[in-house]
Amino acid sequence: MENLRTKSRKLEGYKNPMQVPRITKVVISTGVGSFKDKNKFKIVEDRLARITGQKAASRGAKISIASFKSRQGDIVGYQVTLHGERMYDFLEKLIHIALPRTKDFRGISPSAADEMGNYTLSIKEHSIFPETTDEELKDVFGFAVTIVTTAKSKDEVVKLLTHLGFPFRK
Numbered sequence: 001m002e003n004l005r006t007k008s009r010k011l012e013g014y015k016n017p018m019q020v021p022r023i024t025k026v027v028i029s030t031g032v033g034s035f036k037d038k039n040k041f042k043i044v045e046d047r048l049a050r051i052t053g054q055k056a057a058s059r060g061a062k063i064s065i066a067s068f069k070s071r072q073g074d075i076v077g078y079q080v081t082l083h084g085e086r087m088y089d090f091l092e093k094l095i096h097i098a099l100p101r102t103k104d105f106r107g108i109s110p111s112a113a114d115e116m117g118n119y120t121l122s123i124k125e126h127s128i129f130p131e132t133t134d135e136e137l138k139d140v141f142g143f144a145v146t147i148v149t150t151a152k153s154k155d156e157v158v159k160l161l162t163h164l165g166f167p168f169r170k
Contacts, residue, residue, distance in 0.1 A: 011163050021117065021151035021160045026087045028052055029059075030143035031077040043139050045078055050131040052080045052090055093129070094145065095165055101128040107169035110158045117151035119161060120144055 011020050028051075032044050041058075048056040056078040064072045082090055099105060102125075113119045124142045126132055151157045162168055 011160060021149050021156050023087065023091070023147055023149050023160075024083075025148045026082045026090060027079065027146040027148065028082070028090075028143055029077060029079040029146070030141055032075065032141075040139055041075060044141055047126055047132055047141075048078055048080055048143070051126065051129045052082060053086055054080050054082060056080045091147075091164075095167070097130060098123075098128045099167060105167075107167045110168045113154045113157040113161075115154055117149045117153065117157050119147045119149070119157050121147070 014020050028048065030044060030048065032041055045056045045058070057080070058075045059077040059079055061072055061074045061076045099108070108121060112121060122142065122144055125140050126143060127140055147161070149157055149160060151160055158168070
């Protein structure tokens with residue numbers, strides 16, 4: 001089977017092979033600001049590390065907000081940035097294993113692409129990934145997957161991701 005790296009090089013319609021858009025990085029991020037229990041922070045960090053194969057970095061609050069009871073520097077989320085082989089392995093797992101396991105899955109929306117050549121996908125439950133075990137379903141959280149590409153427009157991103165095998169809605 002052809003992997004995503006070699007498949008992305010064969011996109012038609014470009015005169016020069018260096019013009020073909022490619023994926024530069026994948027950023028996985030989640031917020032934990034609504035959690036009251038500090039032990040859940042460790043659970044989220046551990047599960048993100050298991051899903052992505054890389055340790056998650058904590059993100060602190062930039063300013064204090066009294067109505068949210070948050071202080072500057074409090075952990076409000078976690079983020080993982082993937083490059084190279086880990087990025088392609090994660091995308092393969094996302095396309096072929098995780099997304100088909102989503103409840104009532106009918107495809108992803110092509111309108112989630114932005115004008116700068118990025119695509120952001122929302123995952124409602126982390127439990128669609130095989131690394132999470134069934135006994136841990138009491139602490140389900142969602143996260144965002146942002147695919148950063150060198151594409152110049154929304155149409156180029158959708159064309160690239162369709163070519164790579166992303167299951168878009170018709």
